Amino acid sequence: MSVIDQPDPVRLEIFKNLYQFIAEQMGIVLQNTAASVNIKERLDFSCAIFDSYGLLVANAPHIPVHLGSMSASVSSLINELAAKIKPGNVYLSNNPYNGGTHLPDVTIITPVFGKQDRVKPIFYVASRGHQADIGGITPGSMPPESQHIEEEGILLNNFLLVEAGNFKENAIRQKLADHQYPARNPTQNIADFQAQIAANNRGQTELLKMVEQYGLETVQAYMQFVQDNAEAAVKKAIALLHNGEFSCEMDNGAKIQVKITIDHQNLAANIDFTGTSSQLENNFNAPAAVCKAAILYVFRTLVKDNIPLNAGCLKPLKIIIPQGCMLNPQYPAAVVAGNVETSQNITDCLYAALGIMAASQGTMNNFTFGNQQYQYYETICGGSGAGKDFNGTDAVQTQMTNSRLTDPEVLELRFPVLLEEFSIRENSGGKGFKYGGNGVVRKIRFLENMTAGILSNRRRILPFGLAGGEAGKAGENYVQQNETIEKLDSKATVEMQPGDTFVIETPGGGGYGKP
Secondary structure (H helix, E strand, O other), rough: OOOOOOOHHHHHHHHHHHHHHHHHHHHHHHHHHHHHHHOOOOOOOOOOOOOOOEEEEEEEEOOOHOOOOOHHHHHHHHHHHHOOOOOOOOOEOOHHOOOOOOOOEEEEEEEEEOOOOOOOOOEEEEEEEOOOOOOOOOOOOOOHHHHHHHOOOOOOOOOEEEOOOEOHHHHHHHOOOOOOOOOHHHHHHHHHHHHHHHHHHHHHHHHHHHHHHHHHHOOOHHHHHHHHHHHHHHHOOOOOOOOEEEEOOOOOOOEEEEEEEEEEOEEEEEOOOOOOOOOOOOOOOOOHHHHHHHHHHHHHHHHOOOOOHHHHHHOOEEOOOOOOOOOOOOOOOHHHHHEEEEEEEHHHHHHOOOOOOOOOOOOOOEEEEEEOOEEEEOOEOOOOOOOOEOOOOEOOOEEEHHHHOHHHHHHHHHHOOOEEEEEEEEOOOOOOOOOOOOOOEEEEEEEEEEEEEEEEEOOOOOOOOOOOOOOOOEEEEEEEOOEEEEOOOOOOEEOOOOOOOOEOOOOOOEEEEOO
């Protein structure tokens, strides 16, 4: 028990920024040392630090859906292997039923031990990176038609990747190969894993420097104070909210239903997803950790203070996610689209229930292509929704994603494709007193035979407006082959021939208020 009962306001600000700085340093190391385009160029990764209980303390401003769910992965490691966690060990996990999001998102967790106390970790650091391929039935491990987790790639649960400082390359290579649908580029996987380990090492080094400078008791006390500060900030935001409910249909007919009840006396919120569709036979199931990440993101954005996203933000929130619904699926449910598509609809639902903003594009427009030699994945920007005091934004990564698009020069250098067009899709945002943002048009021409896949949403259901605002335009997917056009569904797999062009027109955001 710390003898520091109350935080010093100046020190609280210093420590808050120090923790965040460490996570940012981890991210710089990961970007500089990674091998894949996914991590190095698109920045589809996240880094964070955790206390000795596995609770999120601070993160760099990376990918929201990663950051809000990583704590569950760290907690899973502690719950399952607490007695076996030793200095010099590093663990790997991508288990969607144990804090993971979907299989391509691989989390590397490093327990941090003090220089004196080598029995129990004093902190944890973790990095999560989206692998370009982790096996599965299609290159890029984002299969549009998967119905079973095995079809999406290789599931790894708290795998011992480094033991007493020794990297277990042969063991992880065997894991990546020993599967019905093995990883297509294990050498690249391993290079990215090592980059994540290097990022964690930087976090570990910086945390131990803090301990040396300020003392363990002080560093751990301020980890708790930072979380308490976040809790107080969220309570302050809750005081301004009102009860609300909303339901949102997806292109596949599934429904997300949420009811938010505000307890103004105790400054708490009850968030209940009862009424949401049952577990689906397709891959739009979202693990509970993803649903909690969406909630954490939404309530953090309501806070005007400059606080790190951390576990304290969740303390005033009671979350009800019925077991066996599409937001709390059970093994072996397919989940690859839940992380990227369903999460976007959860955030839209939450904002609408609170009356904050109209729907954003409601999809990440997941585009993959590849063969045995090449594997590539990207998420494509679109329009964001409007609110009472703001217009939506054109051509932006919305809500739960925050990754870049690969520079055209890098894309064309690393892969046999040509980027023919990347432009704003004019007049695709919904009209209103405040108008929704426009989507984009992206055309990629193929120079070799490849398998391409699109995993998207809001191609049938329009991004809704709010308070009388009009809906944004739905997206479109199609392939141009000479003079012919093949229209595609929300999700599709296509065998591309040299000269074929894959076209993705992303949705606009909904408008707010009557035009």
